Amino acid sequence: MRLVSIEMLKPEMRIARAVYNQGALVLPAGRSGVDKYITNLRNMGVDYVYVEDDKSAGIEIPDAIAERTRTSCKQILQNTMQQFSISDKLETKGLEDCVNTVISEILNSPDIQVSLNDIASNDEYTYTHSVSTMVYALMIARKLNYSEQKLVVLGMGTLLHDIGKMLIDKEVMFKEGKLTKQEYEYVKMHTLYGYQALRRITVLPEQVRQIAYLHHERLDGSGYPQGLSGPDLNEMIRIVSIADVYDALTTDRCYRKRWPANKAMDYLLERSEKEFDPVLVGLFTQQLAVYPNGSMVRLSNQCIGIVARQNRSMPLRPVIRIIMDSNGTEIEPYELDMMETLSVTIIESELEIIKTKRPVSPDEL
Ligand SMILES: [Fe+2]
Structure with a gap:
C-alpha cells in the first residue's frame, strides 16, 4: 500500500482504503480504474488516497486501530453531532462505546510506529480530525499508564473537543483563503461554544468540557480563549493540545496541503518547553514514524x-x-x-x- 496524490492515480492502481464523503461510501477498497475519479475527488476536497499497486505490493502502513473502528467511530460521531445540533440532546452511549473500543484496541496493540494519517474530505473534516486526535491522545496516555476510567474521560473529551465548530458558520469554517482577523476571532469562539453546549449535558464529567474549552491553550500563555499558562493546564489538556496540532498539521485542509510527518514532529519539538509539554511530546513522537511507510x-x-x-x-x-x-x-x-x-x-x-x-x-x- 502507498499514499499518492490524486494527480498520480493510474489505471492499474486499486483503492486500498475506502473514501467517504458526507457519510457515504464514494470509493470502496479494491476499486480499480480510479484515475477516472480524479475530478470527483478534487471537488470533494480529497487530495491524497491510499492505493495498492505493483510498486508498493507487500508494504504495510500500520495504524493504531482497525480501519472499521475508525469508520464506525466517525459515523457514530457524525450522527450524534447532527442529532445534537437539531435536538440539543447528546446521545452519549454510542460515543462511549466508540471510546471503549478504541481504548481496548490501543491497549492491546503492539507498540508500533504509527504511519497512517486518515484522509478526510472537506465535509468530513471535523469528524475525521476528532477521531484521529482521540487515537493520538490515547496513544500518549497509554504511556502514562492511565486507568481505564481516566482513558474514557480523555477519549470522550477528545472526541468532543471541537463540538463547538458545529455552531460556527460553515462559510467561515471552510473558507479557502486566509481568514480575516474578525473571522479568526469568530472561529476561536468554538472553544467557548463547545463548553457551553457540553454544560447542558449533565452526565458528562467536567473534565470533558474543560478539554473542549481549553485545548487551544499553550504552556507559555500564548493560546486561547483565556491565555492560561503552565500550572493552570492539567495533563489531559496538555495531551489533547499536542494530539490536536499534530493531526491538524498532517491533514489536508481547504486552505493548505498537509505537512509531512517529520515536519509536523519538528514543529512540536521546536515548541516543546514553550508551548507544549516536552515529556508528552517525547512520549508521542517515539510512537510515530518519522518517514511513514508508503510515502x-x-x-x-x-x-x-x-x-x-x-x-x-x-x-x-x-x-x-x-x-x-x-x-x-x-x-x-x-x-x-x-x-x-x-x-x-x-x-x-x-x-x-x-x-x-x-x-x-x-x-x-
Ligand atoms: Fe479546536
Whole structure:
C-alpha cells in the first residue's frame, strides 16, 4: 500500500482504503480504474488516497486501530453531532462505546510506529480530525499508564473537543483563503461554544468540557480563549493540545496541503518547553514514524523510493524500496536498507506533499 496524490492515480492502481464523503461510501477498497475519479475527488476536497499497486505490493502502513473502528467511530460521531445540533440532546452511549473500543484496541496493540494519517474530505473534516486526535491522545496516555476510567474521560473529551465548530458558520469554517482577523476571532469562539453546549449535558464529567474549552491553550500563555499558562493546564489538556496540532498539521485542509510527518514532529519539538509539554511530546513522537511507510522519499543519491519498513532503533533510516534511479527513470524496484547504507540520507520526504499552497500560520491550527 502507498499514499499518492490524486494527480498520480493510474489505471492499474486499486483503492486500498475506502473514501467517504458526507457519510457515504464514494470509493470502496479494491476499486480499480480510479484515475477516472480524479475530478470527483478534487471537488470533494480529497487530495491524497491510499492505493495498492505493483510498486508498493507487500508494504504495510500500520495504524493504531482497525480501519472499521475508525469508520464506525466517525459515523457514530457524525450522527450524534447532527442529532445534537437539531435536538440539543447528546446521545452519549454510542460515543462511549466508540471510546471503549478504541481504548481496548490501543491497549492491546503492539507498540508500533504509527504511519497512517486518515484522509478526510472537506465535509468530513471535523469528524475525521476528532477521531484521529482521540487515537493520538490515547496513544500518549497509554504511556502514562492511565486507568481505564481516566482513558474514557480523555477519549470522550477528545472526541468532543471541537463540538463547538458545529455552531460556527460553515462559510467561515471552510473558507479557502486566509481568514480575516474578525473571522479568526469568530472561529476561536468554538472553544467557548463547545463548553457551553457540553454544560447542558449533565452526565458528562467536567473534565470533558474543560478539554473542549481549553485545548487551544499553550504552556507559555500564548493560546486561547483565556491565555492560561503552565500550572493552570492539567495533563489531559496538555495531551489533547499536542494530539490536536499534530493531526491538524498532517491533514489536508481547504486552505493548505498537509505537512509531512517529520515536519509536523519538528514543529512540536521546536515548541516543546514553550508551548507544549516536552515529556508528552517525547512520549508521542517515539510512537510515530518519522518517514511513514508508503510515502515517497528522495535520497541524497537522487534516487526516489517508497518507505517500505521502519528500523525501530534508527527512525531516520528506514528500508526504502527504490523505484526511480538518479535520472528519474523508472527501474525494477529493489530494497535499500538505510541502516546498512549509511552514506545515503533522506533529503526530501513525502515528496508529493511538501508543496504547500501557502505557509501556514500557527493561528490557523
Ligand atoms: Fe479546536
